[in-house]
Amino acid sequence: MTEKKLVFALAGNANVGKSVIFNYLTGLHQHIGNWPGKTVERAEGTLHFKGYTIDIVDLPGIYSLSTYSLEELVSRKYIAVERPDAVINVTDASVLERNLFFTLQLIELETPMIMALNQIDLAKKKGIEIDTRKLEKLLGIPVVPTVATKGVGISQLLEKTLEIVEKNQTAKGKIRYGEEIEERITKVAEMVEKIQFWYPPRYVAIKLLEDDEEITREINRIDPQITRAAEKLAGEIENLHGHSCSTVITSERYEAAGCIARQAQKIVTPTKPPLTERLHTITTHKIAGYPIMASVLLLMFYSVFTFGNYTSELISNILYGWKPFFSSVLGGGIVEKLVWGGIIEGLIASVTIALPYIVPFYVILYLLEDSGYLSRIAFLMDNVMHKIGLHGKAFIPMMLGYGCNVPACLGCRIMETERERVLAAFVTTLVPCAARTVIILGLVGQFLGFQWALTLYVVDLLVIFAVGRLAFKTLPGEPTALIMEMSDYRKPHAKTVLKQTWFRLAEFIKIAFPLIIVGSFAIKLAEILGLLEPIAAVLSPVTVLWLGLPAITGITLIFGVLRKELTLIMLATLLGTTNFAQVLTPVQMITFTLVVMFYIPCIATISALVKELGWKKALFITVFEILFALTIGGIASRLLMLVPT
Amino acid sequence: MNKPEKAEVPLTSLRDGETAIVTSIKTACGKGRGRGWGFAKRLMDLGLTPGTRVTVVKSAPFHGPLEILVRGSRIALGRGVAERIFAEIEK
Numbered sequence: 174m175t176e177k178k179l180v181f182a183l184a185g186n187a188n189v190g191k192s193v194i195f196n197y198l199t200g201l202h203q204h205i206g207n208w209p210g211k212t213v214e215r216a217e218g219t220l221h222f223k224g225y226t227i228d229i230v231d232l233p234g235i236y237s238l239s240t241y242s243l244e245e246l247v248s249r250k251y252i253a254v255e256r257p258d259a260v261i262n263v264t265d266a267s268v269l270e271r272n273l274f275f276t277l278q279l280i281e282l283e284t285p286m287i288m289a290l291n292q293i294d295l296a297k298k299k300g301i302e303i304d305t306r307k308l309e310k311l312l313g314i315p316v317v318p319t320v321a322t323k324g325v326g327i328s329q330l331l332e333k334t335l336e337i338v339e340k341n342q343t344a345k346g347k348i349r350y351g352e353e354i355e356e357r358i359t360k361v362a363e364m365v366e367k368i369q370f371w372y373p374p375r376y377v378a379i380k381l382l383e384d385d386e387e388i389t390r391e392i393n394r395i396d397p398q399i400t401r402a403a404e405k406l407a408g409e410i411e412n413l414h415g416h417s418c419s420t421v422i423t424s425e426r427y428e429a430a431g432c433i434a435r436q437a438q439k440i441v442t443p444t445k446p447p448l449t450e451r452l453h454t455i456t457t458h459k460i461a462g463y464p465i466m467a468s469v470l471l472l473m474f475y476s477v478f479t480f481g482n483y484t485s486e487l488i489s490n491i492l493y494g495w496k497p498f499f500s501s502v503l504g505g506g507i508v509e510k511l512v513w514g515g516i517i518e519g520l521i522a523s524v525t526i527a528l529p530y531i532v533p534f535y536v537i538l539y540l541l542e543d544s545g546y547l548s549r550i551a552f553l554m555d556n557v558m559h560k561i562g563l564h565g566k567a568f569i570p571m572m573l574g575y576g577c578n579v580p581a582c583l584g585c586r587i588m589e590t591e592r593e594r595v596l597a598a599f600v601t602t603l604v605p606c607a608a609r610t611v612i613i614l615g616l617v618g619q620f621l622g623f624q625w626a627l628t629l630y631v632v633d634l635l636v637i638f639a640v641g642r643l644a645f646k647t648l649p650g651e652p653t654a655l656i657m658e659m660s661d662y663r664k665p666h667a668k669t670v671l672k673q674t675w676f677r678l679a680e681f682i683k684i685a686f687p688l689i690i691v692g693s694f695a696i697k698l699a700e701i702l703g704l705l706e707p708i709a710a711v712l713s714p715v716t717v718l719w720l721g722l723p724a725i726t727g728i729t730l731i732f733g734v735l736r737k738e739l740t741l742i743m744l745a746t747l748l749g750t751t752n753f754a755q756v757l758t759p760v761q762m763i764t765f766t767l768v769v770m771f772y773i774p775c776i777a778t779i780s781a782l783v784k785e786l787g788w789k790k791a792l793f794i795t796v797f798e799i800l801f802a803l804t805i806g807g808i809a810s811r812l813l814m815l816v817p818t
Numbered sequence: 819m820n821k822p823e824k825a826e827v828p829l830t831s832l833r834d835g836e837t838a839i840v841t842s843i844k845t846a847c848g849k850g851r852g853r854g855w856g857f858a859k860r861l862m863d864l865g866l867t868p869g870t871r872v873t874v875v876k877s878a879p880f881h882g883p884l885e886i887l888v889r890g891s892r893i894a895l896g897r898g899v900a901e902r903i904f905a906e907i908e909k
Contacts, residue, residue: 556878655895
């Protein structure tokens with residue numbers, strides 16, 4: 174057998190274990206990028222099997238192949254236009270009916286396909302037994318039962334998939350809709366057959382009757398007669414049923430899915446609800462749910478910060494230990510200053526945020542996600558988030574923001590619409606990240622007392638709320654409401670969690686590291702050239718007159734663009750003391766901290782914003798936040814003057 | 819058409835644990851593919867088609883979202899969404 178190349182696509186609903194299968198198949202040979210021109214993630218990997226080199230494309234988790242979302246559009250086009258050699262439809266055996274609804278749509282695309290009936294172990298626990306033979310017969314495609322988390326059935330799945338590829342088998346079965354619909358599908362399909370189009374004629378006919386946006390538009394361009402005919406026929410169906418044609422077809426498709434599911438599965442409801450069920454009930458409980466959530470989050474923050482502080486210090490001590498070595502090699506002087514102070518300190522800065530804070534944050538977050546708890550948090554927080562025009566899911570990137578704003582901005586992808594991604598990303602950049610926490614606690618907390626630090630946090634929450642609400646009211650468009658599946662709790666899959674973490678970390682390194690290093694270098698250069706003092710002087714009308722701060726804080730604010738906690742370190746260096754009480758009044762401390770909290774997302778966050786939202790929106794958010802921070806700082810310093818201390 | 823007008827209520831008026839049959843999803847702009855179109859389509863894709871049994875498990879406090887069971891899957895619906903899904907209570 175010669176080395177042959179094949180492409181398999183994984184398709185299925187969200188939370189069915191698709192990524193576990195993907196990881197199982199491809200190991201570390203993965204590449205995660207975006208679909209061309211889209212913010213939809215595209216994961217690809219390679220494996221070698223029986224003399225074949227197989228590319229696996231992991232399509233996004235979706236519930237349908239209509240064009241409600243970008244993910245659905247991307248998936249459908251991929252299957253129809255790029256024609257993978259086989260589609261592996263991953264399904265959750267414990268929610269068979271809903272999964273079959275998607276399977277039936279894939280079958281309509283008339284592509285070579287196979288089903289991986291996953292999580293049969295969880296289904297069994299819920300008392301669901303599925304007759305795979307019967308399912309195969311009813312669907313007309315091979316079905317392989319799998320337990321992906323344990324690797325059960327995966328090699329069999331691959332073998333069967335190769336079999337259908339070698340035999341060149343496409344999905345044979347098709348659902349029959351009601352006579353009155355079938356008749357009209359045939360009529361439209363006959364017209365479509367005469368034109369050249371990349372989707373199968375029957376599929377196009379069904380989609381035209383369903384008034385699918387993309388296909389109607391495309392066909393209209395080729396032959397408007399067809400769309401007109403389809404519209405008329407759809408109107409007839411509508412009159413017969415009293416519902417829109419798309420509703421009727423969706424209903425019938427679900428009817429077919431339900432019918433197949435009922436024939437293929439036996440459900441014996443267990444007498445005692447399984448543990449996962451009881452866990453769900455308590456974690457979403459009207460009263461108990463909230464303290465549980467608070468404890469989980471507190472525990473998460475506490476462990477991340479404890480671990481982070483300890484490791485961050487350890488790493489920076491080790492790295493700074495090399496300074497004498499570098500000094501001896503570079504021989505002091507300007508070269509050493511630039512190389513050490515610019516490039517290497519920039520690198521150290523990046524490493525000491527990335528590894529100690531971001532890695533544990535991701536690990537815990539993905540553990541929570543994989544287990545299913547994040548969707549429960551979204552459920553509990555939904556009405557709070559609605560006040561700022563977002564829904565429950567937006568709470569997740571906001572929480573991430575407390576660790577680092579960069580992953581948080583990238584995490585805003587989970588929001589459904591562009592409008593919500595912008596809103597969520599904007600609000601997220603106002604969340605005090607680990608670096609800002611260092612300043613709040615290290616300056617205000619230490620010198621003015623914990624209650625003042627706490628006050629600042631409360632102020633921050635109020636600001637997030639107020640600004641978020643303002644942005645929500647000014648941004649055009651309607652808020653999307655929460656529509657989210659809460660799949661059953663399950664044991665998180667360690668390998669998948671670690672791999673997710675690894676890919677996110679790689680993404681962070683790619684975005685943030687170069688910028689922080691180049692930025693450090695530029696500022697070091699400016700310092701050596703003696704440009705910092707003049708810059709501080711230029712900024713002094715703002716810093717001194719408006720904010721009432723010492724002029725040198727202007728320099729530290731510039732450094733803060735690289736990394737916020739640098740502002741405090743720089744302040745100490747420039748003021749020549751770490752006892753800030755000697756050089757700053759309490760009012761100045763609070764003003765300074767407020768400005769640092771809001772004034773700009775750091776350079777890495779800005780680039781994350783550019784990546785996710787485009788440079789225009791990123792620039793707007795940045796400029797807005799600078800002006801906003803200065804306004805807040807100025808007002809606060811004046812107000813605080815009035816407070817007798 | 820046989821529209822059972824009198825017993826039709828939005829999901830939000832169901833009590834915890836109550837089961838009903840979906841009758842319709844009201845979109846903001848009636849017929850055609852307006853803003854509400856994608857929204858109704860998405861709900862139907864999740865299984866909320868007319869004639870389907872739906873159980874409201876519970877609702878989160880302070881006008882929070884609803885947890886519903888439909889076709890064996892558990893879905894969280896924001897209140898704004900649930901208000902637009904109409905159902906008929908089973909006798």
